[in-house]
Amino acid sequence: MTTDKPATIQQHAMRYGTFMGIFWIFKFAFLPLGFTIPLLQLFFILLTCFVPILGYIYTRKFRNYYCEGVISFSRAFSFTFCTYVFAAMLTAVAHYIYFRFIDEGYLVNMYLNQLEAIKSSATGEMLTSVDQLITAFSVVSSLSPLEITFQLISQNVIYGTLLALPTALLVMRRKKQ
Template sequence: MTDHKPTLIECAMRYGTGMGLLWAFKFMLFPLGLRIPFLQLLFIVLTLGVPIVGYVFAKKFRVRYCNNVLNFSRAFLFTIFMYMFASMFVAVVHYMYFRFIDGGFIFEAYQGIINQLKEGAGSELIPTIELLQTNIDLLAGLTPLQFTFQLVSSNVTWGMLMALPTALLIMRKEKKQ
Protein backbone atom coordinates (compact mmCIF):
# COMPACT_ATOMS: atom_id res chain seq x y z
CA MET A 1 0.00 0.00 0.00
CA THR A 2 1.36 3.42 -0.88
CA ASP A 3 1.39 6.39 1.42
CA HIS A 4 -1.07 9.05 0.37
CA LYS A 5 0.51 12.48 0.32
CA PRO A 6 -2.26 15.08 0.74
CA THR A 7 -2.61 17.73 -1.92
CA LEU A 8 -2.36 21.44 -1.33
CA ILE A 9 -6.16 21.72 -1.45
CA GLU A 10 -6.64 18.91 1.10
CA CYS A 11 -4.18 20.55 3.48
CA ALA A 12 -5.80 23.95 2.96
CA MET A 13 -9.16 22.39 3.82
CA ARG A 14 -7.77 20.90 7.03
CA TYR A 15 -6.05 24.07 8.18
CA GLY A 16 -8.95 26.19 6.91
CA THR A 17 -11.28 24.16 9.11
CA GLY A 18 -9.07 24.93 12.10
CA MET A 19 -9.06 28.60 11.17
CA GLY A 20 -12.83 28.46 10.66
CA LEU A 21 -13.26 27.04 14.17
CA LEU A 22 -11.23 29.95 15.53
CA TRP A 23 -13.35 32.41 13.55
CA ALA A 24 -16.57 30.77 14.76
CA PHE A 25 -15.45 31.02 18.38
CA LYS A 26 -14.35 34.60 17.78
CA PHE A 27 -17.72 35.40 16.19
CA MET A 28 -19.59 34.05 19.21
CA LEU A 29 -17.73 36.63 21.31
CA PHE A 30 -18.94 39.52 19.13
CA PRO A 31 -22.61 39.71 20.19
CA LEU A 32 -21.67 38.80 23.76
CA GLY A 33 -19.11 41.61 23.68
CA LEU A 34 -21.86 44.14 23.05
CA ARG A 35 -23.00 43.41 26.63
CA ILE A 36 -19.69 42.41 28.29
CA PRO A 37 -16.76 44.71 27.37
CA PHE A 38 -14.09 42.13 28.30
CA LEU A 39 -15.44 39.75 25.65
CA GLN A 40 -15.32 42.56 23.09
CA LEU A 41 -11.65 43.06 24.00
CA LEU A 42 -11.05 39.31 23.64
CA PHE A 43 -12.78 39.41 20.24
CA ILE A 44 -10.43 42.21 19.11
CA VAL A 45 -7.33 40.39 20.39
CA LEU A 46 -8.35 37.19 18.59
CA THR A 47 -9.07 39.16 15.43
CA LEU A 48 -5.59 40.67 15.55
CA GLY A 49 -4.20 37.17 16.09
CA VAL A 50 -5.72 35.73 12.91
CA PRO A 51 -2.68 36.58 10.71
CA ILE A 52 -0.40 35.00 13.31
CA VAL A 53 -2.45 31.79 13.32
CA GLY A 54 -2.42 31.88 9.50
CA TYR A 55 1.37 32.14 9.57
CA VAL A 56 1.66 29.23 12.05
CA PHE A 57 -0.64 27.04 9.94
CA ALA A 58 1.23 27.87 6.74
CA LYS A 59 4.55 27.12 8.41
CA LYS A 60 3.21 23.76 9.64
CA PHE A 61 2.08 23.00 6.09
CA ARG A 62 5.56 23.81 4.76
CA VAL A 63 7.33 21.69 7.36
CA ARG A 64 4.96 18.69 7.41
CA TYR A 65 3.98 18.34 3.77
CA CYS A 66 6.61 20.17 1.71
CA ASN A 67 9.89 18.99 3.26
CA ASN A 68 10.44 22.55 4.52
CA VAL A 69 10.65 23.85 0.93
CA LEU A 70 7.85 26.01 -0.45
CA ASN A 71 7.92 28.45 -3.32
CA PHE A 72 5.96 31.69 -3.26
CA SER A 73 3.17 30.58 -5.61
CA ARG A 74 2.37 27.42 -3.61
CA ALA A 75 2.56 29.35 -0.33
CA PHE A 76 0.26 32.03 -1.75
CA LEU A 77 -2.24 29.47 -3.08
CA PHE A 78 -2.21 27.55 0.19
CA THR A 79 -2.93 30.64 2.29
CA ILE A 80 -5.64 31.90 -0.09
CA PHE A 81 -7.36 28.51 -0.04
CA MET A 82 -6.97 28.21 3.74
CA TYR A 83 -8.69 31.56 4.29
CA MET A 84 -11.33 30.72 1.69
CA PHE A 85 -12.20 27.43 3.40
CA ALA A 86 -12.24 29.18 6.80
CA SER A 87 -14.64 31.75 5.32
CA MET A 88 -16.93 28.99 4.05
CA PHE A 89 -16.85 27.25 7.43
CA VAL A 90 -17.71 30.36 9.44
CA ALA A 91 -20.37 31.33 6.88
CA VAL A 92 -22.48 28.44 8.13
CA VAL A 93 -22.14 29.79 11.68
CA HIS A 94 -22.96 33.32 10.52
CA TYR A 95 -26.07 32.16 8.69
CA MET A 96 -27.35 30.05 11.58
CA TYR A 97 -26.77 32.91 14.00
CA PHE A 98 -28.49 35.59 11.92
CA ARG A 99 -31.30 33.26 10.79
CA PHE A 100 -32.17 31.56 14.07
CA ILE A 101 -30.56 33.34 17.04
CA ASP A 102 -29.95 37.07 16.57
CA GLY A 103 -33.47 38.40 16.02
CA GLY A 104 -32.08 41.90 15.40
CA PHE A 105 -30.03 42.03 18.62
CA ILE A 106 -26.82 43.31 17.02
CA PHE A 107 -28.57 46.05 15.08
CA GLU A 108 -30.60 47.10 18.12
CA ALA A 109 -27.39 47.34 20.14
CA TYR A 110 -25.81 49.51 17.45
CA GLN A 111 -28.96 51.63 17.31
CA GLY A 112 -28.62 52.21 21.05
CA ILE A 113 -25.01 53.30 20.56
CA ILE A 114 -26.04 55.69 17.77
CA ASN A 115 -28.79 57.15 19.97
CA GLN A 116 -26.24 57.76 22.75
CA LEU A 117 -23.91 59.43 20.24
CA LYS A 118 -26.74 61.67 19.01
CA GLU A 119 -27.50 62.82 22.55
CA GLY A 120 -23.91 63.68 23.42
CA ALA A 121 -22.55 64.74 20.04
CA GLY A 122 -21.77 68.23 18.95
CA SER A 123 -23.03 69.68 15.68
CA GLU A 124 -19.78 68.77 13.89
CA LEU A 125 -20.43 65.03 14.41
CA ILE A 126 -24.06 65.03 13.19
CA PRO A 127 -23.19 64.27 9.51
CA THR A 128 -20.97 61.36 10.58
CA ILE A 129 -23.66 59.97 12.88
CA GLU A 130 -26.26 60.28 10.13
CA LEU A 131 -23.98 58.37 7.74
CA LEU A 132 -23.49 55.70 10.40
CA GLN A 133 -27.26 55.52 10.88
CA THR A 134 -27.78 55.10 7.12
CA ASN A 135 -25.25 52.27 7.01
CA ILE A 136 -26.78 50.48 9.99
CA ASP A 137 -30.25 50.80 8.44
CA LEU A 138 -28.92 49.39 5.17
CA LEU A 139 -27.31 46.39 6.90
CA ALA A 140 -30.37 45.78 9.08
CA GLY A 141 -32.48 45.50 5.92
CA LEU A 142 -30.45 42.57 4.60
CA THR A 143 -31.75 39.03 4.91
CA PRO A 144 -29.60 36.56 6.89
CA LEU A 145 -28.42 35.01 3.62
CA GLN A 146 -27.50 38.40 2.12
CA PHE A 147 -25.67 39.40 5.29
CA THR A 148 -23.82 36.07 5.31
CA PHE A 149 -22.69 36.59 1.71
CA GLN A 150 -21.53 40.08 2.67
CA LEU A 151 -19.43 38.61 5.50
CA VAL A 152 -18.04 35.85 3.26
CA SER A 153 -17.00 38.46 0.71
CA SER A 154 -15.29 40.50 3.40
CA ASN A 155 -13.53 37.46 4.88
CA VAL A 156 -12.26 36.27 1.50
CA THR A 157 -11.01 39.76 0.64
CA TRP A 158 -9.14 40.09 3.93
CA GLY A 159 -7.82 36.55 3.50
CA MET A 160 -6.41 37.43 0.09
CA LEU A 161 -4.77 40.52 1.55
CA MET A 162 -3.24 38.49 4.40
CA ALA A 163 -2.11 35.74 2.00
CA LEU A 164 0.48 37.93 0.30
CA PRO A 165 2.64 38.80 3.33
CA THR A 166 2.13 35.34 4.79
CA ALA A 167 3.36 33.70 1.59
CA LEU A 168 6.37 36.01 1.51
CA LEU A 169 7.27 35.05 5.08
CA ILE A 170 6.63 31.31 4.59
CA MET A 171 8.34 30.65 1.29
CA ARG A 172 11.64 28.84 1.54
CA LYS A 173 13.91 27.75 -1.25
CA GLU A 174 15.69 24.43 -1.32
CA LYS A 175 19.20 24.66 0.08
CA LYS A 176 21.88 23.73 -2.40
CA GLN A 177 24.56 21.41 -1.15
Protein backbone atom coordinates (compact mmCIF):
# COMPACT_ATOMS: atom_id res chain seq x y z
CA MET A 1 0.00 0.00 0.00
CA THR A 2 1.49 3.32 -1.05
CA THR A 3 0.43 6.78 -0.12
CA ASP A 4 0.74 10.04 -1.99
CA LYS A 5 1.89 11.81 1.16
CA PRO A 6 4.47 14.46 0.26
CA ALA A 7 7.97 13.96 1.53
CA THR A 8 9.02 15.91 4.58
CA ILE A 9 11.61 18.64 4.92
CA GLN A 10 13.86 16.15 6.67
CA GLN A 11 13.73 13.64 3.82
CA HIS A 12 14.64 16.21 1.20
CA ALA A 13 17.23 17.87 3.42
CA MET A 14 18.87 14.47 3.88
CA ARG A 15 18.95 13.91 0.13
CA TYR A 16 20.30 17.37 -0.73
CA GLY A 17 22.57 17.30 2.34
CA THR A 18 24.10 14.10 1.01
CA PHE A 19 24.77 15.77 -2.34
CA MET A 20 26.24 18.81 -0.60
CA GLY A 21 28.30 16.61 1.73
CA ILE A 22 29.79 14.79 -1.25
CA PHE A 23 30.59 18.19 -2.76
CA TRP A 24 32.27 19.27 0.50
CA ILE A 25 34.33 16.06 0.61
CA PHE A 26 35.38 16.59 -3.00
CA LYS A 27 36.28 20.20 -2.19
CA PHE A 28 38.20 19.20 0.96
CA ALA A 29 40.47 16.95 -1.09
CA PHE A 30 41.91 20.06 -2.74
CA LEU A 31 43.01 21.59 0.59
CA PRO A 32 46.06 19.38 1.28
CA LEU A 33 46.82 19.04 -2.43
CA GLY A 34 46.89 22.82 -2.70
CA PHE A 35 50.13 22.99 -0.71
CA THR A 36 51.98 21.20 -3.50
CA ILE A 37 49.94 22.58 -6.43
CA PRO A 38 48.86 26.17 -5.66
CA LEU A 39 46.24 26.18 -8.41
CA LEU A 40 44.34 23.52 -6.46
CA GLN A 41 44.33 25.82 -3.42
CA LEU A 42 42.62 28.45 -5.57
CA PHE A 43 40.18 25.80 -6.78
CA PHE A 44 39.42 24.90 -3.14
CA ILE A 45 38.66 28.57 -2.38
CA LEU A 46 36.41 28.91 -5.44
CA LEU A 47 34.50 25.75 -4.53
CA THR A 48 34.12 27.05 -0.97
CA CYS A 49 32.62 30.27 -2.35
CA PHE A 50 30.17 28.14 -4.35
CA VAL A 51 28.72 26.48 -1.21
CA PRO A 52 26.13 29.21 -0.44
CA ILE A 53 25.11 29.25 -4.11
CA LEU A 54 24.60 25.50 -3.98
CA GLY A 55 22.52 25.91 -0.81
CA TYR A 56 20.38 28.51 -2.61
CA ILE A 57 19.94 26.25 -5.65
CA TYR A 58 18.85 23.30 -3.49
CA THR A 59 16.43 25.39 -1.43
CA ARG A 60 14.91 26.98 -4.53
CA LYS A 61 14.57 23.54 -6.11
CA PHE A 62 12.85 22.28 -2.96
CA ARG A 63 10.47 25.26 -3.06
CA ASN A 64 9.62 24.87 -6.75
CA TYR A 65 9.28 21.08 -6.96
CA TYR A 66 8.00 20.05 -3.56
CA CYS A 67 6.26 23.14 -2.18
CA GLU A 68 4.43 24.19 -5.34
CA GLY A 69 6.46 27.39 -5.60
CA VAL A 70 5.42 28.70 -2.17
CA ILE A 71 7.55 28.53 0.97
CA SER A 72 7.62 30.47 4.21
CA PHE A 73 10.80 31.86 5.74
CA SER A 74 10.72 29.35 8.60
CA ARG A 75 10.23 26.39 6.26
CA ALA A 76 13.00 27.58 3.93
CA PHE A 77 15.29 28.19 6.91
CA SER A 78 14.52 24.74 8.35
CA PHE A 79 15.21 23.04 5.05
CA THR A 80 18.45 24.93 4.42
CA PHE A 81 19.68 24.49 7.99
CA CYS A 82 18.94 20.75 7.93
CA THR A 83 20.67 20.42 4.57
CA TYR A 84 23.82 21.99 6.00
CA VAL A 85 23.64 19.82 9.12
CA PHE A 86 23.34 16.61 7.09
CA ALA A 87 26.18 17.73 4.82
CA ALA A 88 28.31 18.48 7.89
CA MET A 89 27.61 15.03 9.34
CA LEU A 90 28.63 13.27 6.13
CA THR A 91 31.70 15.44 5.75
CA ALA A 92 32.67 14.74 9.36
CA VAL A 93 33.11 11.07 8.47
CA ALA A 94 35.55 12.00 5.71
CA HIS A 95 37.34 14.48 7.99
CA TYR A 96 37.78 11.83 10.66
CA ILE A 97 39.13 9.29 8.18
CA TYR A 98 41.52 11.88 6.75
CA PHE A 99 42.85 13.14 10.08
CA ARG A 100 42.97 9.67 11.67
CA PHE A 101 44.57 7.66 8.85
CA ILE A 102 46.02 9.99 6.21
CA ASP A 103 47.11 13.42 7.51
CA GLU A 104 49.68 12.61 10.23
CA GLY A 105 50.02 16.34 11.00
CA TYR A 106 50.62 17.38 7.39
CA LEU A 107 48.10 20.25 7.24
CA VAL A 108 49.13 21.84 10.52
CA ASN A 109 52.83 21.51 9.66
CA MET A 110 52.31 23.12 6.26
CA TYR A 111 50.44 26.04 7.81
CA LEU A 112 53.12 26.41 10.50
CA ASN A 113 55.87 26.41 7.85
CA GLN A 114 54.06 29.13 5.91
CA LEU A 115 53.55 31.19 9.06
CA GLU A 116 57.23 30.85 10.01
CA ALA A 117 58.18 32.10 6.53
CA ILE A 118 55.84 35.08 6.95
CA LYS A 119 57.16 35.70 10.47
CA SER A 120 60.72 36.17 9.23
CA SER A 121 59.67 39.25 7.23
CA ALA A 122 56.91 40.54 9.54
CA THR A 123 57.19 43.57 11.80
CA GLY A 124 55.04 45.29 14.43
CA GLU A 125 51.40 44.25 14.61
CA MET A 126 51.86 41.77 11.79
CA LEU A 127 54.47 39.94 13.86
CA THR A 128 52.08 39.80 16.83
CA SER A 129 49.30 38.42 14.62
CA VAL A 130 51.56 35.79 13.12
CA ASP A 131 52.73 34.74 16.61
CA GLN A 132 49.08 34.38 17.69
CA LEU A 133 48.33 32.23 14.63
CA ILE A 134 51.37 30.06 15.32
CA THR A 135 50.17 29.58 18.90
CA ALA A 136 46.68 28.68 17.64
CA PHE A 137 48.05 26.12 15.18
CA SER A 138 50.23 24.67 17.92
CA VAL A 139 47.07 24.10 19.97
CA VAL A 140 45.35 22.53 16.95
CA SER A 141 48.29 20.17 16.46
CA SER A 142 47.71 18.82 19.97
CA LEU A 143 44.10 17.84 19.19
CA SER A 144 43.17 14.26 18.39
CA PRO A 145 41.54 13.43 15.04
CA LEU A 146 38.20 13.07 16.81
CA GLU A 147 38.55 16.49 18.46
CA ILE A 148 39.48 18.09 15.13
CA THR A 149 36.46 16.42 13.54
CA PHE A 150 34.14 17.78 16.23
CA GLN A 151 35.62 21.25 15.79
CA LEU A 152 35.04 21.09 12.04
CA ILE A 153 31.49 19.74 12.33
CA SER A 154 30.53 22.49 14.79
CA GLN A 155 32.15 25.08 12.54
CA ASN A 156 30.21 23.75 9.53
CA VAL A 157 26.93 23.83 11.48
CA ILE A 158 27.55 27.40 12.65
CA TYR A 159 28.38 28.57 9.13
CA GLY A 160 25.39 26.63 7.82
CA THR A 161 23.12 28.45 10.26
CA LEU A 162 24.53 31.79 9.19
CA LEU A 163 24.12 30.91 5.52
CA ALA A 164 20.60 29.57 6.02
CA LEU A 165 19.30 32.98 7.11
CA PRO A 166 19.97 34.92 3.89
CA THR A 167 19.14 31.87 1.79
CA ALA A 168 15.72 31.56 3.42
CA LEU A 169 15.11 35.28 2.91
CA LEU A 170 15.98 35.00 -0.78
CA VAL A 171 13.97 31.83 -1.43
CA MET A 172 10.80 32.46 0.57
CA ARG A 173 7.76 33.16 -1.53
CA ARG A 174 4.23 33.86 -0.37
CA LYS A 175 1.14 32.51 -2.02
CA LYS A 176 -0.25 34.94 -4.58
CA GLN A 177 -3.79 36.02 -3.86
